[in-house]
Amino acid sequence: MNISQAQQRINQLRQQLQKANYAYYVLDNPIMEDSIYDQLYRELQDLETQYPDLITDHSPTQRVGDSPASQFASIKHNIPLYSLENAFNLQELRQWQDRWQRQTPNIEQFEYVCELKIDGSALALTYENGVLIRGVTRGDGTTGENITQNVRTIRSIPLKLTLENPPNLIEIRGEAFLPLDEFDRINLEREQTAEALFANPRNAAAGTLRQLDPKIVDRRRLQFFAYTLHLPQNNQITTQWDSLNYLQSMGFLVNPNRKLCQSLEEVTNYCNQWETNRRNLPYMTDGVVVKINNYELQKQLGFTQKFPRWAIALKYPAEEAPTIVQDIIVNVGRTGAVTPMAVMKPVHLAGTTVQRATLHNSERIAELDIRVGDTVIIRKAGEIIPEVVRVVKELRPPQTQPYKMPTHCPECGSLLMRPATEAVTRCVNSYCSAILRGSLIHWASRDALDIRGLGEKIVMLLINNKLVNSVADLYHLTPEQIFTLERMGQKSSGKLITAIEASKKQPWSRVLYGLGIRYVGSVTARLLADNFPTVDELSQACIPSLASIHGIGEEIAQSVFDWFKITHNNTLIERLKEAGLQLVNEVSPLETSISIQSTLAGKTFVITGTLPTLKRTEAQTLIEKVGGKVTNSVSSKTDYLVVGEEAGSKLEKAQKLGITQLNEADLLALIM
Ligand SMILES: NC(=O)c1ccc[n+]([C@@H]2O[C@H](COP(=O)([O-])OP(=O)(O)OC[C@H]3O[C@@H](n4cnc5c(N)ncnc54)[C@H](O)[C@@H]3O)[C@@H](O)[C@H]2O)c1
Ligand SMILES: [Zn+2]
Numbered sequence: 001m002n003i004s005q006a007q008q009r010i011n012q013l014r015q016q017l018q019k020a021n022y023a024y025y026v027l028d029n030p031i032m033e034d035s036i037y038d039q040l041y042r043e044l045q046d047l048e049t050q051y052p053d054l055i056t057d058h059s060p061t062q063r064v065g066d067s068p069a070s071q072f073a074s075i076k077h078n079i080p081l082y083s084l085e086n087a088f089n090l091q092e093l094r095q096w097q098d099r100w101q102r103q104t105p106n107i108e109q110f111e112y113v114c115e116l117k118i119d120g121s122a123l124a125l126t127y128e129n130g131v132l133i134r135g136v137t138r139g140d141g142t143t144g145e146n147i148t149q150n151v152r153t154i155r156s157i158p159l160k161l162t163l164e165n166p167p168n169l170i171e172i173r174g175e176a177f178l179p180l181d182e183f184d185r186i187n188l189e190r191e192q193t194a195e196a197l198f199a200n201p202r203n204a205a206a207g208t209l210r211q212l213d214p215k216i217v218d219r220r221r222l223q224f225f226a227y228t229l230h231l232p233q234n235n236q237i238t239t240q241w242d243s244l245n246y247l248q249s250m251g252f253l254v255n256p257n258r259k260l261c262q263s264l265e266e267v268t269n270y271c272n273q274w275e276t277n278r279r280n281l282p283y284m285t286d287g288v289v290v291k292i293n294n295y296e297l298q299k300q301l302g303f304t305q306k307f308p309r310w311a312i313a314l315k316y317p318a319e320e321a322p323t324i325v326q327d328i329i330v331n332v333g334r335t336g337a338v339t340p341m342a343v344m345k346p347v348h349l350a351g352t353t354v355q356r357a358t359l360h361n362s363e364r365i366a367e368l369d370i371r372v373g374d375t376v377i378i379r380k381a382g383e384i385i386p387e388v389v390r391v392v393k394e395l396r397p398p399q400t401q402p403y404k405m406p407t408h409c410p411e412c413g414s415l416l417m418r419p420a421t422e423a424v425t426r427c428v429n430s431y432c433s434a435i436l437r438g439s440l441i442h443w444a445s446r447d448a449l450d451i452r453g454l455g456e457k458i459v460m461l462l463i464n465n466k467l468v469n470s471v472a473d474l475y476h477l478t479p480e481q482i483f484t485l486e487r488m489g490q491k492s493s494g495k496l497i498t499a500i501e502a503s504k505k506q507p508w509s510r511v512l513y514g515l516g517i518r519y520v521g522s523v524t525a526r527l528l529a530d531n532f533p534t535v536d537e538l539s540q541a542c543i544p545s546l547a548s549i550h551g552i553g554e555e556i557a558q559s560v561f562d563w564f565k566i567t568h569n570n571t572l573i574e575r576l577k578e579a580g581l582q583l584v585n586e587v588s589p590l591e592t593s594i595s596i597q598s599t600l601a602g603k604t605f606v607i608t609g610t611l612p613t614l615k616r617t618e619a620q621t622l623i624e625k626v627g628g629k630v631t632n633s634v635s636s637k638t639d640y641l642v643v644g645e646e647a648g649s650k651l652e653k654a655q656k657l658g659i660t661q662l663n664e665a666d667l668l669a670l671i672m
Contacts, residue, residue: 006051012395013044017060019394028207030199034286035318036377038086043322064141064306071212072137072145079230081122081138081173083306084289084313089348090268093290096312097264100292103309104300111293112261113240114270117313118225119284120177121206123151130166132159137209147209151176153218156225158251167235172247173228178205179283182221201284223283226252239293257281260293271314272649276633278316287315320379320389321354323347325372328359328403332411334438334516336426340365340405342376342388349380352646357386361423362405369393371400385610409434430568433463436470439516443471446665447522447613448514449503453496461485471514472572474500475579504580508535511581513613515572518559521613522664523622526672527551528560533585535573539564600670601627606634608651609644611664619667626671634659642667 001009017040023031030037041060048055055062064083087093101107124144126134135151136144151157154176161170178186183201190197198204208220229243237243241260248254257274261267271288278285292298292310301309327343340359347354357378359365368391370376375395380386409416409427411434418425427434437459444454454474462468467481477500482493509529513522520528531549532538538560546557563569577583605623607616607630614622619642620630634641634653641654641661654661662670 003051003054006047007054008397010044010047010051010054013040013047014059016392016394017041017044021060024203025206028198028203028210029196030203033318033320035315035320036322038088038315039318039322042086042088062305064138072147072210074139074143075134075136075146076143077124077136077139077141078171081124081141081144082303082308083141084117084311085304085307086287087312087314089317090271090314093267093271093312093314094264100301100309104297107297110297111239111241112264112267113244113291113293114259114261114267115227115244115289115291116255116257116274116278116281116285117287117289117315118175118177118255119200119202119286120175121202121209123174123176123209123224125151125157125172125174127161127166127170127172129168130161130163132157137206145210149214150209150211150217153214154222154224156223156253162249162251167232169232171230172226172252173230174224174226174252176205176209176222176224177201177283178208178220178222181282186220224253225255227254227289238295240291240295240298241293275316287313289313317350319350320377321347321349322375322377322392323354325370325374325376328365328370328372330406330410332409332427332432332434332438334435334442335518336428336432336435338405338409338416338425338427340403342370342378344376344378347378349378349386350648352380352648354378354380354386357388359388362418362425363423365403365405369402371396371403373397373400411437431469436463436468440468440471440474442516443474443514444503445514445612446663447668448510449506450510450665451496451499451503453492453499458485458488458496461488470572470575472575472579475504475576475581504582506582508533508582508585511576511583512538515563515569517563519556520560521618522668523614523618524552524556526668529585535577535583539570539573603628603639604637605630605640605642606632606638606650606654607642607644608654609647611642611644614664619664622667622671640667 017037020030020032020037023029024037044059045061048059048061064081085096087096122138124136124138125132126136132152133148134146135148135157136146138144152159178201180201183198183204186204187197198207204220205222208217208222211217226247227244229237229247231237237246244254244258259266259270261270267290274285274288290312292301298308298310303309323344323346325342325344329341329343331339331341333339340361342357342359344355344357359368359370368388370388370391373396375392377389377392378386379389405416405425407416408414409429409432412427412429412432414427414429414432416425417428429435437456440454440459440462441456443449444451444459451474462477462485465485467477468474477497479490479493479497482488482496483490488496507529509526510522512529512535513520513525527549528538528546532541541561543554543557543561546552546560547554573583600623605628607619611619623630631638634650634657636657638654638657638659641650641659643651643661643663651661
């Protein structure tokens with residue numbers, strides 16, 4: 001990116017963020033998800049760091065919140081209400097610690113207070129001689145709105161403090177919020193009266209606080225957690241922890257889920273724990289606030305223009321993120337299906353780095369109107385393949401072109417087909433190198449014939465040099481032929497031939513899986529091989545007899561039946577037989593499985609990441625069949641971690657605990 005491109009992007013981001021700020025802070029009606037806002041904001045910050053000359057005073061990065069709306073009287077805060085710096089992962093939390101420690105190198109002992117970050121609206125309350133005299137919104141941090149009448153309706157805000165000798169002036173800050181059931185109730189009511197619904201509890205709380213009629217506010221049961229105390233000088237309270245306890249003794253509601261931590265490790269545990277536990281809370285939280293406990297140290301560190309250096313908010317990982325489309329490509333699979341994919345600027349999402357997202361098909365592309373250069377929101381929920389949710393049209397650069405699906409196969413050049421009844425575009429040339437490549441790679445894959453050394457590169461070389469036209473041709477290759485290929489030494493050629501030879505010993509079920517029949521994954525292949533111990537029996541099976549097997553549905557039965565009706569496929573089977581592959585079961589599968597069953601009974605398994613062929617539920621069923629148990633989180637009680645692609649934090653944890661790891665093939669070997 002050059003400076004003029006950067007300037008253009010910066011302008012677009014500022015405009016978009018300003019619009020979002022206005023919608024969020026003034027209208028209480030956001031136009032984007034918080035996580036998207038946070039990430040676009042981070043992009044702007046990064047660009048401004050890279051091009052400091054482009055920073056302007058009115059950039060959204062340079063100020064807190066937005067100017068308050070005009071219905072209420074403005075009040076200037078005695079002490080500004082700052083924002084909080086964000087950390088989006090534990091690494092950034094550590095970097096924050098490194099930063100403040102560099103600033104105060106003489107500090108050895110310190111503590112942190114962890115608090116839940118309540119997703120509501122900040123209020124500043126003033127008490128004179130123990131009596132509430134003013135309640136003000138945060139506004140832009142410097143000036144807020146006087147909403148005292150409304151604040152007085154909140155029952156968890158004491159009108160009078162329960163203190164013997166209250167100081168003459170005291171300011172308390174905290175978060176007003178709507179409990180989830182109250183939020184639901186209000187929205188239900190609004191639905192019945194055909195009013196616009198609130199987007200989320202935070203906006204509902206902010207909107208309620210700025211209602212002009214206190215009676216309406218009174219009916220909506222807002223609550224308040226206090227978290228900051230400003231006492232006059234010369235007082236006894238010297239830490240955040242003590243001030244929280246003091247607030248409680250004064251009659252405030254203070255969130256009970258706070259923790260005093262002695263190290264960053266303890267903080268990390270707290271954050272991890274609340275990442276899941278927060279779902280059980282009756283109110284919304286959007287992260288954890290970590291504060292240095294000691295006031296003296298807080299004072300030494302001070303504030304930046306926007307936030308305290310002694311506190312940070314760890315935000316929970318988002319399942320959606322914005323990024324930029326660099327290219328749109330199509331991928332031809334081994335079934336000939338053509339899938340368009342967006343190639344994007346790498347982005348961190350749900351614990352992994354994502355660079356490609358599926359665009360499914362041409363209909364989806366038209367619906368999204370996605371173009372190269374677009375900023376898009378991608379989503380990766382749990383184990384699902386990342387996909388593009390929407391395009392942020394406001395951030396589209398000038399002169400982009402709508403995307404058109406290719407009319408011809410990018411691999412073999414033949415015309416692509418799209419049956420009227422299907423959404424999928426296909427290359428139907430059975431000699432297409434993409435299809436051949438896909439089937440060879442699948443044949444050699446771990447759960448199929450497991451031919452080590454036969455990766456994508458060699459497969460391409462074999463195809464391009466016209467050495468193989470089908471998987472059966474692999475068994476006629478000679479070391480000399482392989483040796484003539486680019487970058488293949490004598491030794492590696494020999495090794496590859498040995499690996500190909502060895503694959504002839506793989507059992508019938510793996511051969512069946514390797515054939516790549518539609519819907520026949522490795523588990524289905526095992527089921528079929530158990531019930532049809534020879535290829536001849538399977539090829540003669542009628543649909544009802546296939547479908548009568550528990551676990552085999554109509555769709556699979558039809559697909560297997562159809563596959564064996566094709567002459568081309570039967571020729572392949574004959575050639576594989578001649579080559580000496582196992583197309584017949586050796587031992588009764590029942591015998592082997594029973595002997596092992598007992599050893600797995602009562603063992604605890606955790607599954608993480610995407611397995612190559614098994615769905616999670618399938619893996620779980622298999623484990624449970626042999627008496628094992630599947631749980632969600634890794635602990636010292638876990639016996640096995642089943643690891644798929646893009647495994648996340650569970651893998652790290654299991655490594656720490658030294659838990660045995662299995663891939664899908666290991667798991668199947670263990671179970672069957
Ligand atoms: N969706 C949108 O369009 C949009 C627009 C603007 C801002 N936002 C959201 O607002 C955020 C920025 O707002 P911000 O400046 O108010 O910062 P912030 O909300 O990220 O953090 C500061 C606030 O945290 C709150 N808080 C909750 N619990 C707390 C605790 N225990 N201790 C201290 N503070 C606590 C306070 O209200 C404080 O003002 C963005 O990160 C974004 O998520 C969203
Ligand atoms: Zn093709």
